[in-house]
Amino acid sequence: MPVESSNASDRDAEPFVEVDPTGRYGRYADLLGHGAVKKVYRAFDQEEGTEVAWNQVRLYNYSDDPTLINRLYSEVKLLRQLKNKYIIVCHSVWKDEAHSTLNFITEVCNSGNLREYREKHRRVSLKALKKWSRQVLEGLEYLHTHEPCIIHRDLNCSNIFINGNTGQVKIGDLGFAAIVGKNHLAHSIIGTPEYMAPELYDEDYTEMVDIYSFGMCLLEMVTMEIPYSECDSVAKIYRKVTTGVKPLALNKVTDPEVKAFIEKAIAQPRARPTASDLLKDPFLSEVSQAWFRALPMEVASPLKDSSVSSSPFSSPNVSALLKIKILSCVRVGGKIFNLHKWILNKRLNESNEIDLPPGFPGGPETFEMIALLIYGSSTLIDPFNVVALRCAAEFLEMTEDYSSGNLCERFDLYLNLVVMQSWDDTLIVLQKCQTLLPWSEDLLIVSRCIECLTFMACMEILDHERRHETPVLTLGALGTGNWSCETGREIMNQDVWIKDLIALPFGFLKRIIGSLRRQGMKEKYLSPIIVFYANKWVLSTKTLQFWENSGQRIGYDHKVSVILQGVLDLLLMGDKASRSIPVGFYLAILSRSLEVGLRINTRVKLQGQIVSLLHFAQLEDFLFPKSGSESISSSMELATMESIISANVSSNMESDNSLLAGSTIVAELWYSTRNNQTTQGH
Incomplete structure (x- = not known):
């Protein structure tokens, strides 16, 4: 981490590095904290004359992560709504478009987080630990009884902050909080492994995971040891937690009352008390004696010689550093x-x-x-x-x-x-x-992800009809209807797993399709993925507008041409082709290929596929010249359509096929419409 050159004694004389749009809040260069996503700086509220925390996220670092950006906005929105003295207060929020940052001002706790504070002050009475515990539980009770219920999901001693002069404790860092419905269920694996409840790994849990985390926080406060510090990898922690093995630090708790209270908090989910229940526990009742025996100074702390205590990243004393x-x-x-x-x-x-x-x-x-x-x-x-x-x-x-x-x-x-x-x-x-x-x-991270997604997609198909009332999405319903981007988008939104896959870069999607085929997935389930991918990235006018608005229109046609060629390579043609793909889709693809280019042999195969399905076409599917074309009668669209129709009629005449009547109707409809178009063009 870059070392600051300013002295702590004269830092108040420093000018602000930046101010908020209202001019009320000014940010100093001092870094109070640092997370995976945001940085927290010391700042000053000029109106109230108090120090505050300036939280800043550089959005351009995550421009390709809409999920992360949404999570950040959710945290800020959540903080603005919460009003509780045991929860960090958010005063202001704004987006700096010029510097692509999200900024929000929160209250600052002058003594940092509870882990640092506990390490600094080793002689702490049990009464003080109880007071801290009660305040944390008060905050959790507020979150869990909030409407709707809020699960913190990442409660640990580095996310609990303290004002040392008053002993007031507050819960912060709600970036991973989940807002859940009436059943209070959440499903994502989120958190810090040492503090994660076993049911959280099963992706099916309630707010009781926060109670488990609280129990681990209390264990750390008592022993000054991070739970499961005997494990040297996340995998070992995972195995111990999921098999019910308690951290070794629990054996170091000698007070039976303290140990019993911690064990209540980290019990199995159904036996675990709520925050409200724990607040009523006799353990947290008023202490009868003024002070309990303080923890001895000479007790060795597992953190004493650890890298945490020597780390410049957690040391607020720059001159010492x-x-x-x-x-x-x-x-x-x-x-x-x-x-x-x-x-x-x-x-x-x-x-x-x-x-x-x-x-x-x-x-x-x-x-x-x-x-x-x-x-x-x-x-x-x-x-x-x-x-x-x-x-x-x-x-x-x-x-x-x-x-x-x-x-x-x-x-x-x-x-x-x-x-x-x-x-x-x-x-x-x-x-x-x-x-x-x-x-x-x-x-091999890419390969592992692709094989993992392939396996889960196969399981989704195999288990879907057993677990859901609606069938797995196929294109059967569109086989006889005309094609449009809007219709494709509406159908795609019915199945989230397909929507997720078509957001991937084409190279990754191609490998997933190949892997699914090797696993034996039926084409009726694969063809929607390919069709909807083409609908989004090749046919959609919204995608084209996005590229134009972002100033990246140059080179767009080439990108579309490459994706289009790849999509057609993935789609089976001829006898192996999926009969559920509408002929209107093939015609829309052909129309796009006339604009961006396509290999001749691929276009021949595509036109052959259209010829075999033309009797299903509707007038809206036909290729017509774009409005404003200089010469309609000689346009490429008309020439291509006439070639397809002629091939269709000839094919059916030669084979004495019963579809000849349908081909004749299609041909007559085409030539009637063509003549009208040509007349209007003149």
């Missing part, structure tokens, strides 16, 4: 990181000054997260950043061969045991792989 010997200086993408601890990898330990290349996976933001993890920070690993972290760890050779407990295996386990158990998370990771090629390909 500057006295620490710098072991390496790393330059990444214009940023300089002065590190006072070896980063545990071969590349960075060979020299005191390192310049990482411009192609370093994930850039300076990812390197900073790598450093945070090595220093022992609880920086969140999530589907949005794990690919960049895994690729960066590989680049830095952070493998088990070099140092036990390094990061490559940790990220692989997270991918395998967390991400690839979820359809949504796997899709997010696969989208991220696109910007991290060829690293993500070489590390």
Whole structure:
């Protein structure tokens, strides 16, 4: 992390780095905290004369992550609505279009988070711990009884903040909170592994997961040890939690009352009390004695010699940090990181000054997260950043061969045991792989995601009709109807899994289709994926308008041509073709190919497919010249349609086919309409 050069004593004399649009709030350069998505700076409310926290997210870093952007806006919107003295208050929010940042002002707790505060103050009475616990539970009770119910999902001691001068505790960092309906059920795997309840891994849970996390927070406050610190990987934590093995730290709790209260909070879901129940527990009743025996100063803390206590990322004392010997200086993408601890990898330990290349996976933001993890920070690993972290760890050779407990295996386990158990998370990771090629390909992350999505798609098809009242989406209903982009979009929205797949880059979709075919999936289930992909990326006028409005119209026709060629290569033609695909779709594709270009042999196959299905065509499906064409009678559309109709009539005449009458009607309808078009054109 870049080292600040200003002294703490004169920082109030510094000018504001920036101010909000109203001029009320001014931001200083001091960084109060740092997460996977946002940075939190010290700021000042000039109207009230109080310090506040300026939360800032650089949106351009996540421009291709609409899910993440929506999550950020949800947090801000949620904070603005919550009014409780045990929940961090949000004062103001705005988007800075010029700098592409989302900013929101929250109250600041002057003593930081509870983990840092507890590490700093080792002599804390049981009475104080009870007071903190009661306030956390008051906040949870407010969230859980809110209408609608709110599940925090990432409660841990780094997300609980404290004002040391008053002992007031507040819950913050609601970025992963879930707003649930009347059944109080949520389904995504979210959180910090050491604090995640076992049912959360099953993706079917209620607000009781927050009670479990609270129990783990209390365990950390009592023992000053992060739960499951005996585990050196997420996979080992996962195995212990899901098999009911309690953290070893629980054995270090000697007070039977404290231990019993913690065990209540981390019990199985049905036996776990609510926040309201715990607030009524005798353990939290008024303490009869003024103070309990303080925890002895000489008790060794597991965190005492850990990387957390020596980390510059968690130290608010800049002057003390500057006295620490710098072991390496790393330059990444214009940023300089002065590190006072070896980063545990071969590349960075060979020299005191390192310049990482411009192609370093994930850039300076990812390197900073790598450093945070090595220093022992609880920086969140999530589907949005794990690919960049895994690729960066590989680049830095952070493998088990070099140092036990390094990061490559940790990220692989997270991918395998967390991400690839979820359809949504796997899709997010696969989208991220696109910007991290060829690293993500070489590390088989792309292949793993594709095989995972293939398996889950097959299971969706096999189980769908058993679990749902509606059948799996096919194109049978459109076989005799005319085709339009709007109709295709409406049908596509009926099946979320298809909608998810067609948002992928074409190269990934092509591999998924190939994998599904190898698994034996029927064409009636595959053809909708291909058809709706073409509908969105080739036929949709909204997509064209998007490219034009974004100033990227140049080169768009070539991109469409490449996708169009790929789509037609995926679609089976001739006898193997799906009979449920409307002829109107093929005609719409042919019309688009006249504009953007297509290989001659592919166009011949396409026209042959249309010839065999032409008797199903409707007038709205025919190719007509675009309005404003200079010469309608000689247009390519008319020439192409006449060629198709002639081939259709000739084919049916030669085979003495019963479809000849239908072909004749189609031909007469075409020539009648053509003559009208030509007359109007003159």
